[in-house]
Amino acid sequence: xxxxxxxxxxxxxxxxxxxxxxxxxxxxxxxxxxxxxxxxxxxxxxxxxxxxxxxxxxxxxxxxxxxxxxxxxxxxxxxxxxxxxxxxxxxxxxxxxxxxxxxxxxxxxxxxxxxxxxxxxxxxxxxxxxxxxxxxxxxxxxxxxxxxxxxxxxxxxxxxxxxxxxxxxxxxxxxxxxxxxx
Amino acid sequence: xxxxxxxxxxxxxxxxxxxxxxxxxxxxxxxxxxxxxxxxxxxxxxxxxxxxxxxxxxxxxxxxxxxxxxxxxxxxxxxxxxxxxxxxxxxxxxxxxxxxxxxxxxxxxxxxxxxxxxxxxx
Numbered sequence: 001x002x003x004x005x006x007x008x009x010x011x012x013x014x015x016x017x018x019x020x021x022x023x024x025x026x027x028x029x030x031x032x033x034x035x036x037x038x039x040x041x042x043x044x045x046x047x048x049x050x051x052x053x054x055x056x057x058x059x060x061x062x063x064x065x066x067x068x069x070x071x072x073x074x075x076x077x078x079x080x081x082x083x084x085x086x087x088x089x090x091x092x093x094x095x096x097x098x099x100x101x102x103x104x105x106x107x108x109x110x111x112x113x114x115x116x117x118x119x120x121x122x123x124x125x126x127x128x129x130x131x132x133x134x135x136x137x138x139x140x141x142x143x144x145x146x147x148x149x150x151x152x153x154x155x156x157x158x159x160x161x162x163x164x165x166x167x168x169x170x171x172x173x174x175x176x177x178x179x180x181x182x
Numbered sequence: 183x184x185x186x187x188x189x190x191x192x193x194x195x196x197x198x199x200x201x202x203x204x205x206x207x208x209x210x211x212x213x214x215x216x217x218x219x220x221x222x223x224x225x226x227x228x229x230x231x232x233x234x235x236x237x238x239x240x241x242x243x244x245x246x247x248x249x250x251x252x253x254x255x256x257x258x259x260x261x262x263x264x265x266x267x268x269x270x271x272x273x274x275x276x277x278x279x280x281x282x283x284x285x286x287x288x289x290x291x292x293x294x295x296x297x298x299x300x301x302x303x304x
Contacts, residue, residue: 107188115189122196146204153196164183 009061017057017176018066021050025066026073033077044155045121047074051097052113052120052163053173055104057180067097084136088128096124113167117160121152215275215290217254219247222285230254230273230290240284247288259284 010018028046035044047070054066071090075081080089100120103111125148133141167173219226221238228236228249235257236247243260253271259281266281278289 103188103192110186111188111192112183112186114183114185115192118189118192118196122199126199142203143207146200146207149196149200149203153200156196157193161183168183 014062018062021054021066022069022073024050025070026077029074029077045159048120049159049163052100052117053167056167057176063101067093088131091131092124092128095127096120099123113163114160117163118153118156121156125149125152217249218289218291220287238286240286242283245281245284245286254288256281
């Protein structure tokens with residue numbers, strides 16, 4: 001792909017928007033870092049909030065660029081950039097981003113952010129646990145899976161509800177959406 | 183905010199996966215204890231389900247812990263009195279045995295089987 005086409009995909013306006021959402025994501029990672037974590041790659045998923053919302057205003061390539069930013073920002077905040085945790089987190093994030101994207105594009109009005117968020121949490125946890133079973137902890141990791149899934153389900157529900165309400169109520173977000181359509 | 187059809191489906195699906203793996207995890211947990219071995223340097227974890235001999239190097243020599251038939255005990259030790267070798271095999275959560283001269287401590291961690299009563303009252 002030539003340089004010219006890249007600039008067509010990522011216009012300045014789009015890049016600004018991605019950068020803003022990426023910064024939100026990083027900020028929320030910092031907030032999330034305040035919560036204690038019994039297992040290194042267990043997260044509440046606050047940093048996913050901008051990613052979920054961005055489904056409404058970003059195209060495919062921009063969306064996945066934001067996911068990459070989110071993973072990098074999260075790794076910087078948590079200090080896991082140079083460890084295996086980063087690979088797990090990246091795999092989980094991209095898998096769940098893909099599923100959420102498919103849910104949003106495929107089901108449109110028949111699903112809200114609640115369902116999308118829950119599916120994303122499920123996918124992320126499954127991907128990370130399957131990786132840790134395969135590469136690190138072996139079969140004993142099956143035992144922590146229910147814990148992950150349970151926490152993921154609850155936090156997924158709350159983040160989904162918040163995202164939906166935010167998307168419904170926020171004037172600023174409404175403006176972002178209208179601008180994105182233009 | 184209104185729940186849409188696929189929201190409910192997603193919730194049910196997630197819940198089903200969660201419950202499924204919870205049940206699966208429980209079935210795994212049943213007869214799978216582990217023994218924690220601490221020596222002067224470090225801590226090791228061994229499953230009770232795999233029979234093996236573990237040799238530990240301490241200040242006075244080697245201590246050998248044997249794991250067999252879901253139990254662990256000191257098979258031999260280079261300590262002077264050999265009290266640890268005479269201790270009963272450990273197998274239930276909370277059981278322990280130790281070789282003090284050689285600074286080795288072994289105990290069973292993690293699972294309460296609930297299969298046995300620890301005392302009978304008539």
